[in-house]
Amino acid sequence: MTISIRDGGPEDVPAILGMLDSAVAWLVAQGRTGQWGSTPWSENPKAVAMVQRYVEEGSPFLAEIDGVPVGTLTLTEAPGSYVEAVDEPERYVHLLASDRRFKGYGVGSALLAHAAEATRAAGISLLRVDCYAGDDRKLVAYYEANGFTATEAFVVGPDDWPGQVLARRL
Template sequence: MEINVREGGPADVPVILGMLDSCVAWLVAQGRTRQWGTTPWSENPRAVDMVQRYVAEGSPFIAELDGVPAATLTLSKRPGPYLEPADEPERYIHLFASDRRFKGHGAGAALLAHAVEETRRAGVRLLRVDCYAGDDRKLVAYYESNGFTPTEAFTYGEDEWPGQVLARRV
């Protein structure tokens, strides 16, 4: 299968929400409900608003496998409001998700490599992301396998959601 990364936009919000919903269903099927809960993002007005905001303010990208949207991420100039920005210019990855039907085909890794190139092209040397760090830390390990290094751990919200910030120099 051929992977193509394209720029996204507001018209891709339903596609992005569909990928996030796919991840929720996959996580729930594994009994991993702490990461993103059990409600599809598309049914959560706060989540829909957040996706629309990140897509409007950032640079969304869609990885397609043979023309079918398979994964997404959005780059912005700062982390979410629950984290402090870096003390230097940075690009930050948000809404990184894949349609789980395409798990293992390399669309996520292709998007992360694209994010590195976009960051470098912007003349920025720091690319960061945060993720769920609970359970077996598989997601942290995934980012590490793609060249990121854990920097700071954090907890978020009343339920003390365990998070990990990772960084990559480009």
Template sequence: MKIRSGSPADVPLVLGMLDGAVEWLVARGWSGQWGTDPWSSRPRSVAKVERMIAEGEPWVAEIDGEPAGTLTLTSGPGPEVAPAGEPERYVHLLATDRRFAGRGVGAALLAHAAAETRRQGVDLLRVDCYAGSDGRLVAYYTGQGFTPTETFTVGDWPGQVLAMRVS
């Protein structure tokens, strides 16, 4: 697996991975996380991805030259979560292509995010996620070394913030 720096040219790739994730979640009856409509069909979601990639540090994992996953690091959370009050890096838009399920793509991207955070001299890496569906996603991040901190809600969407010290 190779992890390369991304760019605004990767917006269609990221949207495609997010669309695939929505399709996979919906097929399992888990529409609470991202709804039922593809990200690429929602203008506000497309604009959010474009903005995050332009302002942040996108990363793309590749297996045998094929895009397998992505995440974007920024200097802080979105508007629904309070900043940490210290320098931090924040994980956004983590998605993997289901063709590469079970190959550790998400774990590799999160390890890369931790290493990149450390390389930049920042001690705190945070992420937020959907806290519904019996906490499956929270458990995933906990298994990757993150610790749950505060919860939040956006409408009826339950969220969980998680943090990791990287030094």
């Protein structure tokens, strides 16, 4: 199966929310609710508004297999407010998710490679992302396997959600 990646837009918000919902269901089935809780993104008005904002302000990409959306990420020029900005141009990965029915197909890695290439093509040499760093740090290890290096850890929110910022020099 060939993964193709295309630019996304506001019309893709329902598909993006569907992939995020799929990821939540997958995490819940594993008993891993620390990352994103147990409520589907599409049922959380704050989450829906965040997805819409990133899609409107950033550069969303959708991975497809045979024309079916199977993964997504959005690039912006800065991190969320909970992560300190850096003193150089950067691109920041937000909302990386894939339809869990396609787990193991390399969808996330293809999207991260595309994000790196889009960042490089823009003449920018720093790509960053943050992720959930709780439990067994599997997600941190995933980004490290995709060329990122852990930089600073952080906690956010009333529940002290553990996060990790990672960077990749291009």
